[in-house]
Amino acid sequence: MAGKILLEVITPDRLVVRDEVDMVIATGIDGEFGVLPNHAPLLCLLQTGEARFKKDGSIEYMAITGGVAEVFENKMTILADAAELAREIDVKRAMKARERALKRLRQREKIDVARAEAALRRAMVRLKVAHRAGRLESIPPETMGE
Numbered sequence: 396m397a398g399k400i401l402l403e404v405i406t407p408d409r410l411v412v413r414d415e416v417d418m419v420i421a422t423g424i425d426g427e428f429g430v431l432p433n434h435a436p437l438l439c440l441l442q443t444g445e446a447r448f449k450k451d452g453s454i455e456y457m458a459i460t461g462g463v464a465e466v467f468e469n470k471m472t473i474l475a476d477a478a479e480l481a482r483e484i485d486v487k488r489a490m491k492a493r494e495r496a497l498k499r500l501r502q503r504e505k506i507d508v509a510r511a512e513a514a515l516r517r518a519m520v521r522l523k524v525a526h527r528a529g530r531l532e533s534i535p536p537e538t539m540g541e
C-alpha cells in the first residue's frame with residue numbers, strides 16, 4: 396500500500412486539519428492540482444476554492460479562502476485566510492452572504508466591485524462544498540441572471 400502524506404490546514408484562528416492522508420487536491424491560482432505522498436517540494440498560491448483529501452477510501456471536502464500551499468518532506472501545509480470542512484459550513488449564512496454580495500453587485504455604482512465579487516466567490520465556494528458533501532440539494536446560481 397502506498398504511504399501517506401501529512402496534511403495541515405491552518406488559519407489565523409485555528410488548526411482546521413492535521414491528518415495523515417492518501418491524496419490532496421487544492422485550487423491553485425492556475426487551477427486544481429493534486430498532491431500524492433512523496434511529492435516534490437512545491438510552493439503555490441491558492442485561490443478561494445475547494446480543496447479535498449482522500450483518506451482510507453473516503454473524501455473530505457473543504458472550502459478554502461485564499462492562501463498558500465507548501466509541500467516539503469512529505470508534509471503539505473495549507474495556510475489560508477479561512478477554511479471550513481464541509482460539515483462545518485453554515486449553509487444559511489453562506490446563502491445570506493451570497494444574496495448580500497449579489498445585491499451589492501446589482502447596485503453597480505459606488506460599490507467596491509472586487510470586494511463584492513470576492514465575497515460572492517467565498518459564499519459560492521462554501522455552497523458548492525456543502526453540496527458536494529451532500530448537505531445541500533442544489534447550488535443557487537452565481538448571478539441574478541439579468
Ligand code: ATP
Nearest residue numbers: 460477478479483484485486488489492514517521
Ligand atoms: P460572512 O459575510 O457570512 O461573514 P465572509 O465570507 O465575509 O462571510 P470570512 O471573512 O471569509 O467570512 O470568514 C470569517 C470567519 O467566519 C472565518 O473563520 C470563516 O471560517 C467563518 N465563516 C464564514 N462563513 C462561514 C460559513 N458559511 N460557515 C461557517 N463558517 C464561516
